[in-house]
Amino acid sequence: MELSKNPQLLSNIATNERHGENSPYFDGWKAYEENPYHPIKNKDGVIQMGLSENQICFDLIEEWIKKNPKASICTSEGVDEFKNIAIFQDYHGLPEFRQALASFMGRVRGGRVRFDPDRIVMSGGATGANELIMFCLADPGDAFLVPSPYYPAFDRDMGWRTGVQILPVDCDSSNGFLITKAALEAAYEKAIEDNNKIKGLLLANPSNPLGTLLDRETLTSLVSFVNEKNIHLVCDEIYSATVFKSPSFTSISEIIEEMGSEICNRDLIHIVYSLSKDMGLPGFRVGIVYSYNDAVVSCGRKMSSFGLVSSQTQHLLASMLLDEEFVGNFLEESSRRLAKRHEMFMKGLEQAGITCLKSNAGLFVWMDLRWLLKEQTEEAEIVLWRVIINEVKLNVSPGSSFHCTEPGWFRVCFANMDYHTVEVALKRLHAFARQEKLAISSTRYLRNHKLQLSFSFERYDKSCVHVRTLFHRTRCPLTPQYFLDISVPMVRAASRT
Amino acid sequence: MKMLSRKASCDSHGQDSSYFLGWQEYEKNPYHEVQNPNGIIQMGLAENQLSFDLLESWLASNTDALGLKRNGRSVFRELALFQDYHGFPAFKNELVEFMAKLRGYKVAFDPNKLVLMAGSTSANEILMFCLAEPGEAFLLPTPYYPGFDRDLKWRTGVEIVPIHCSSSNDFRITACALEEAYQRAQKLNLKVKGVLVTNPSNPLGSTLNRDELNHLIDFAIKKEVHIISDEIYSGTVFDSPSFISITEAVMEKHVDHETDLLGRIHIVYSLSKDLGLPGFRVGMIYSNNETVVAAATKMSSFGLVSSQTQFLLSNMLSDKKFTSKYIKENQRRLKKRKDMLVSGLRSAGIGCAKSNAGLFCWVDMRYLLRSDTFEAEKELWKRILFEVGLNISPGSSCHCSEPGWFRVCFANMSQETLKVAIRRIEVFAESSSSASGRENLSHQRSVRNSRRSLSKWVFPISSYNDHEPADR
Numbered sequence: 031m032e033l034s035k036n037p038q039l040l041s042n043i044a045t046n047e048r049h050g051e052n053s054p055y056f057d058g059w060k061a062y063e064e065n066p067y068h069p070i071k072n073k074d075g076v077i078q079m080g081l082s083e084n085q086i087c088f089d090l091i092e093e094w095i096k097k098n099p100k101a102s103i104c105t106s107e108g109v110d111e112f113k114n115i116a117i118f119q120d121y122h123g124l125p126e127f128r129q130a131l132a133s134f135m136g137r138v139r140g141g142r143v144r145f146d147p148d149r150i151v152m153s154g155g156a157t158g159a160n161e162l163i164m165f166c167l168a169d170p171g172d173a174f175l176v177p178s179p180y181y182p183a184f185d186r187d188m189g190w191r192t193g194v195q196i197l198p199v200d201c202d203s204s205n206g207f208l209i210t211k212a213a214l215e216a217a218y219e220k221a222i223e224d225n226n227k228i229k230g231l232l233l234a235n236p237s238n239p240l241g242t243l244l245d246r247e248t249l250t251s252l253v254s255f256v257n258e259k260n261i262h263l264v265c266d267e268i269y270s271a272t273v274f275k276s277p278s279f280t281s282i283s284e285i286i287e288e289m290g291s292e293i294c295n296r297d298l299i300h301i302v303y304s305l306s307k308d309m310g311l312p313g314f315r316v317g318i319v320y321s322y323n324d325a326v327v328s329c330g331r332k333m334s335s336f337g338l339v340s341s342q343t344q345h346l347l348a349s350m351l352l353d354e355e356f357v358g359n360f361l362e363e364s365s366r367r368l369a370k371r372h373e374m375f376m377k378g379l380e381q382a383g384i385t386c387l388k389s390n391a392g393l394f395v396w397m398d399l400r401w402l403l404k405e406q407t408e409e410a411e412i413v414l415w416r417v418i419i420n421e422v423k424l425n426v427s428p429g430s431s432f433h434c435t436e437p438g439w440f441r442v443c444f445a446n447m448d449y450h451t452v453e454v455a456l457k458r459l460h461a462f463a464r465q466e467k468l469a470i471s472s473t474r475y476l477r478n479h480k481l482q483l484s485f486s487f488e489r490y491d492k493s494c495v496h497v498r499t500l501f502h503r504t505r506c507p508l509t510p511q512y513f514l515d516i517s518v519p520m521v522r523a524a525s526r527t
Numbered sequence: 528m529k530m531l532s533r534k535a536s537c538d539s540h541g542q543d544s545s546y547f548l549g550w551q552e553y554e555k556n557p558y559h560e561v562q563n564p565n566g567i568i569q570m571g572l573a574e575n576q577l578s579f580d581l582l583e584s585w586l587a588s589n590t591d592a593l594g595l596k597r598n599g600r601s602v603f604r605e606l607a608l609f610q611d612y613h614g615f616p617a618f619k620n621e622l623v624e625f626m627a628k629l630r631g632y633k634v635a636f637d638p639n640k641l642v643l644m645a646g647s648t649s650a651n652e653i654l655m656f657c658l659a660e661p662g663e664a665f666l667l668p669t670p671y672y673p674g675f676d677r678d679l680k681w682r683t684g685v686e687i688v689p690i691h692c693s694s695s696n697d698f699r700i701t702a703c704a705l706e707e708a709y710q711r712a713q714k715l716n717l718k719v720k721g722v723l724v725t726n727p728s729n730p731l732g733s734t735l736n737r738d739e740l741n742h743l744i745d746f747a748i749k750k751e752v753h754i755i756s757d758e759i760y761s762g763t764v765f766d767s768p769s770f771i772s773i774t775e776a777v778m779e780k781h782v783d784h785e786t787d788l789l790g791r792i793h794i795v796y797s798l799s800k801d802l803g804l805p806g807f808r809v810g811m812i813y814s815n816n817e818t819v820v821a822a823a824t825k826m827s828s829f830g831l832v833s834s835q836t837q838f839l840l841s842n843m844l845s846d847k848k849f850t851s852k853y854i855k856e857n858q859r860r861l862k863k864r865k866d867m868l869v870s871g872l873r874s875a876g877i878g879c880a881k882s883n884a885g886l887f888c889w890v891d892m893r894y895l896l897r898s899d900t901f902e903a904e905k906e907l908w909k910r911i912l913f914e915v916g917l918n919i920s921p922g923s924s925c926h927c928s929e930p931g932w933f934r935v936c937f938a939n940m941s942q943e944t945l946k947v948a949i950r951r952i953e954v955f956a957e958s959s960s961s962a963s964g965r966e967n968l969s970h971q972r973s974v975r976n977s978r979r980s981l982s983k984w985v986f987p988i989s990s991y992n993d994h995e996p997a998d999r
Contacts, residue, residue, distance in 0.1 A: 039753075039791070044657040044822035051825060083608060092603050104593035104839055109586045113579040119646075119805040154645055154830030155610075161829050165682055166535045170661075191656055191682075191826065262530075297530065306610075313609040313834030315645075329535040333682070336649045337830030341806030342839065 043191055050185040058415070058425040067423070069450060077455045080425040082238065082393045083446035084272065084310035086367045087360065091309070094356050101349035103342055111345065118341040121334050123152045127344040130351035131318060135303060137357055138271045143283045145320065151330040152344075153317035154337025156268050156304035160187040160232075162333050163300055163319050166326050167262050168194045168229040174264075175199050175217055175231045177209045179396075179432035179439070181238045188232070197221050197228070200435045203398075207240055207387065209233075211251050218259065230262030230298075231255070236269040236279065239432050239441035240396050241389030243277060249285045253294050264300045271308035271361055274369035275390035286322070296322035305347070307393065308364075314343045368393070368445060371452070375444045378456035382463040393445035397426070400438030402466055411437040422462045424455055540677045545908060547673075549918040558916065560943065568948045571918040573729060573886045574939040575763065575803035577864065578857040582802070585849050593842060602838070609834040612827050614643040618837040621844035622811065626796060628850065629761045634774040640813055642823040643837075645830030647759050647797035647810040648678050651723075653826045654793055654812060655683040657819050658753050664688045664717040665755070666708045668700045670889075670925035670932070672729045679723070688712040688719070691928045694891075697880060698731055700724070700739045705746045721753030721791070722746065727760040727770065730925050730934035731889045732865075732882030734764060740776035748782060753791040762801030762854060765862035766883035790816040798840065800886065801857075807836045861886070861938060864945065868937045871949030875956035886938040890919075893931030895959050904930040915955045917948055 058080050067075035099105040103112045118124060128147035135145045153159040168174065170193025176184060178198040188194055199217040201207040214231070221228050231252065235244045244252070256263040265282040273279045282301060286294045301320040306312035316339050321327050351357060375395065379386060387396040403410040408430045415428040418440075429439035444452060529536070549571050558566035586593070609615070616638070623636035644650055659665065661684025667675060668690040679685055690708040692698040705722070712719045722743060726735045735743075747754045756773035764770040773792055782788050794813040799805035809832050812823050844850055868888055869879055880889040896903040901923045908921040911933075922932035937945060 039658075039751075040816075040818055040822070041657055041660050044818060049822075049825045085604070085608070088604050088607065091607070092601060095603065102593075104586060104590060106587060106590050109583055109590075112583050112586060113576070116579070116582070116804045116806050117574060117576060119799075119808070154649075154828075158829045165532060167530075167532055169532050169534075172532075186825075186828075191829075260530075311607045313607050315610070315831050315833050323531075325531055325535065329531070329540075332540045332677070335646075335677070336652055336682075337645045338808050340645075340808050340833035340836040342836050343833045346835070 048186065048190045050182065050190070053182055053431050058419050058427065061419045062425040067451065067454070074423065076419065076423045076425050077451060078425050078446065079443045079455060080427045081446045082307070082443050083312065084307055084393050085446050086371060087310060087364045090360050090363060091350070094350055094353070098349060101346045103345060115341045115345045119338065121152070121331055121338060123150070123339065124341065124344045124348055126348040126352065130348045134351045134357060135320070137361060138308065139279065139281045139284065143281060143287055145283070149320050149322070149327050151319040151321070151327060152334045152339045153319055155306060155312070155315045155317040156266065156302055157183070157187050157317065158337040159302045159304065159317035159319045160184065160266065161192060162330055162337070163264055163302060164188050164192040164194045165333060166329050168192065171195070171227070172229045173197050173221060173226040174229060175214070175221065177201050177233065179207070179239055179429055179434035181234060182431045184232070195226065197226060198433050202436045203387070207242070209244070209248060209252070211255065214255055228259070228261055230264060232264045232266065234266040235282070236273060236391035238269060238392060239394060239427070240387055241392035241394055242387065243273065243279055243391055245277065246280050246285070249280060249282060250289065253282070253285055253289060256298055257293070257295055262298050262300065264302060266302040268302065268304045268307050269392050270303070271364065272368055272393055273391040274365045274372060277390065279391070298323070300326060314347070315339060316343065316347065371444055375452060375456070379459065382456070382460040383467065384459060384463055394441050394443040397440045397442050398438065399440055403438045406437050408437050415440070418462070422458050424458060534682055540681050544673055545905065545921055545924045549912055549920065552912055553918040558944065565916065567912065567916045567918050568944060569918050569939065570936045570948060571920045571934070572939045573800070573936050574805065575800055575857070575861070575886050576939050577860040578803060578853065581853050581856060585843060585846065589842065589846070593839060606834045606838055610831060612824050612831060614832065615834070615837045615841055617845070618841035619643070621841050625844050625850060626813070629801070629854065630770065630772045630775065634772060634778065636813060640815060640820055642812045642820055642827055643832045644810050644812070644827040645808040645832060646799065647757065647795050648674065649830045650795045650797070650810040650812045651675070651678040651757065652683060653823050654755055654795065655679050655685045656826060657822045659683070659685045659720040661685065662717070663720045664712050666690050666705070666712065666719060666722045668692050668704070668724060670698070670730050670922055670927035672725060673920070673924045686717050688715070688717060689926055690722070694929055694932070697733070699736070700742055702742045702745070705742060709750065719750065719752055721755060723755040723757065725757040725760070726773070727764060727884035729760065729885060730887060730920065731880055732885035732887055733880065734768060734770050734884055736768065737771060737776065740771060740773065741780065744777060744780055744782060744788065747791060748786050748788055753793065755793050755795060757795040759795065759797040759800050760885050761796070763858070763861055763886060764884040765858040765865065768883065770884070793819065807840070808832060809836065809840065864937045867942070867945060868935065868949065872952065875953040876960065877952065877956055887934050887936040890933045890935050891931065892933055893929070895956070896931050899930055901930045908933070911955070915951050917951060
């Protein structure tokens with residue numbers, strides 16, 4: 031169909047690459063999907079460590095659902111609510127849902143701040159929330175500063191359909207990837223020099239991929255910065271309940287309460303939240319924009335029509351999150367289990383001689399493999415990454431896909447698999463690290479003794495599979511289907527037809 | 528520097544129109560049989576509330592299927608994690624089967640060409656993002672659903688150029704009107720990317736006939752533009768003539784071999800009207816164009832359908848006996864309701880456009896206008912809202928080119944409430960005719976004893992405070 035491929039027939043947005051799904055971040059998923067690890071059926075398969083999911087506390091939620099059949103409109107106890115829920119499409123959302131979210135967000139912040147349910151705007155996951163807030167705050171061509179390394183899909187979420195530009199504020203390991211006022215000012219000045227109209231700053235706190243928190247001092251100085259420049263501050267706090275160790279989490283909401291409205295113009299402050307990470311429910315598509323700016327709440331609410339949360343889901347979660355005992359227990363237990371998992375993983379890495387950035391939040395670690403790079407370049411990082419996928423059989427995410435300016439860092443997820451699989455992954459990393467150390471010291475020895483050997487580098491070159499060329503299908507790598515087991519009813523239905 | 532985006536500060540969201548303002552008034556004073564019998568009856572909401580009992584009884588007998596365990600294995604975890612923008616394979620299989628069933632199996636659909644997203648609100652916007660640049664235009668026959676102004680234009684920057692249809696030929700789309708709209712767009716320097724039709728039509732409540740479909744197809748071939756067919760009311764066709772989908776019309780014309788028109792045909796569908804489940808946010812795009820399917824799939828990330836909801840509905844739709852029974856019974860009840868409203872209006876001396884589908888009637892109140900103007904229509908609308916206590920949708924909010932038409936919904940209330948509404952209309956029509964359409968408060972007061980406190984309704988429409996759900 032020639033004409034239908036005619037680029038003028040479709041929009042630029044439909045045919046450009048700004049959705050960003052051809053980046054290496056997604057490439058690794060393909061390798062995983064073609065050869066997924068299974069403890070029995072495919073022991074040599076690729077272990078998925080590029081998926082930042084929280085699978086640690088499902089049992090707690092399942093137990094609650096079993097004990098509270100009324101919360102579901104599909105049970106005999108809950109079906110009398112079916113009609114009211116099925117027709118409810120008010121973009122304000124169910125009042126009890128907003129109340130429940132406000133209450134949950136407050137609990138996550140240790141009760142140090144209260145959220146107003148009337149400022150909660152629904153959206154289709156944090157993906158939808160980030161896009162929505164951009165539509166409200168910026169025009170096509172405007173720019174937002176974002177400290178790097180940052181979550182790869184921000185490029186799509188913030189910029190694809192909105193036309194907003196992301197200008198990275200580069201951070202590196204020289205100071206533990208901290209955001210400094212100097213770096214921010216420099217990035218801002220450069221952006222202005224390049225004739226960019228900066229509308230705001232977007233932060234992810236806790237950080238993805240670093241797993242670290244912004245401390246009080248930094249947050250305060252960032253608030254001063256945006257006030258000084260009269261630009262917006264969007265804080266993506268979707269990992270706020272994944273903080274498993276001290277120091278504790280400080281939300282932007284606490285900072286502005288402390289600063290008071292004389293110092294901080296609240297109309298500049300907006301929070302993005304979701305239940306996908308903290309509660310491990312990405313399938314339910316619960317995204318939130320919480321804004322201190324009335325006009326943004328009003329406009330955002332109208333825009334939320336394009337991605338409302340299913341009323342069935344609102345109803346279930348309203349019940350769940352208003353159960354204070356459950357929430358208290360869940361947050362405590364989730365934190366404990368994440369801490370345990372993180373500790374186990376870090377110990378294993380330590381034994382393998384692999385170091386990571388010190389972190390206390392998130393579902394991943396920021397692994398330092400710079401010592402394994404042939405040279406400190408992005409190309410060398412990609413070569414190493416392909417080795418890790420194809421030989422070590424672990425899908426990890428290369429730092430370059432997070433726009434990290436320093437090659438050699440990798441984000442490795444640990445909360446999206448069971449304990450046994452983590453052990454297998456650690457074993458593989460251990461073996462790999464040992465092998466590489468041996469190769470490096472052998473090479474050094476041989477070089478010192480003027481002997482020739484290049485097998486280790488040869489191996490690197492051989493393993494240079496052109497990964498990108500494999501990926502023609504438009505599978506969303508954010509959503510592998512490894513968990514769609516044949517015994518699941520909807521899959522069974524598919525195999526029937 | 529302006530702090531918010533242009534989109535945030537403008538009013539292209541269209542929610543200051545009377546369509547939405549009437550809702551605001553309704554919400555301040557909603558009718559209730561017992562608690563507020565003098566309240567405003569909501570007839571501006573195109574919802575299907577007639578067949579919930581059928582859905583509820585299915586649920587009641589299938590709670591095992593929907594429980595968290597099957598064969599000892601929990602499905603909760605899979606649901607909680609499932610965020611694949613390709614959607615549940617089983618759900619899409621059921622949807623294409625359901626869509627084919629609604630079309631009498633005259634066409635078949637491929638689940639790989641179906642993209643799911645949160646409601647047809649999202650589907651329509653996504654198609655605009657895929658098919659047009661900001662500043663380009665789509666032609667829409669008038670009258671059309673007021674929400675299109677927001678869904679198609681607001682964040683996309685796409686323009687709508689109306690195709691004027693008139694009551695002289697039952698608001699049918701003519702080749703002439705299509706061409707005229709196209710020329711008008713050219714004069715405005717707007718590049719036309721396609722035509723969007725709603726079939727069955729909202730607000731007319733009628734299905735497009737073969738002639739209209741052929742005019743559209745000829746136009747799309749000649750101008751090399753897209754056709755979007757919003758078929759969200761396809762399951763509400765309760766009377767002849769039967770529904771002809773755009774796919775069927777194109778097949779019958781045998782054009783697909785000669786041109787690549789098929790790559791420019793896109794269907795929007797949803798379960799909000801046919802199954803009466805607007806809260807669940809189930810919308811979809813069906814397209815033969817792989818680039819559109821690929822782009823729309825990625826864009827659906829901004830509003831996926833909740834996995835929990837996909838699971839529930841794929842189970843429900845897999846029960847073929849149930850869906851057949853539901854479709855038939857639902858249509859029967861819709862017809863009965865529509866007949867009730869039409870005959871009630873008739874006895875009040877008010878006519879409607881002939882309709883065979885939808886959840887509303889397109890009512891002719893031109894004779895009640897003080898003058899043949901939109902100002903007079905607005906006055907009449909306000910009287911109906913505040914004096915008669917009915918929220919109906921004025922034709923101007925649907926961009927109708929002729930004043931005096933109103934969309935009146937009949938499927939979002941109980942039968943008793945509809946009877947009350949009809950009685951009020953009868954009284955109003957009587958008093959209006961006798962008073963030559965002038966306001967006659969004292970006369971109305973003496974006729975309707977139950978209306979003691981008229982004054983409490985007569986308050987100005989306050990400034991919009993965004994309390995409105997967005998709905999058709």
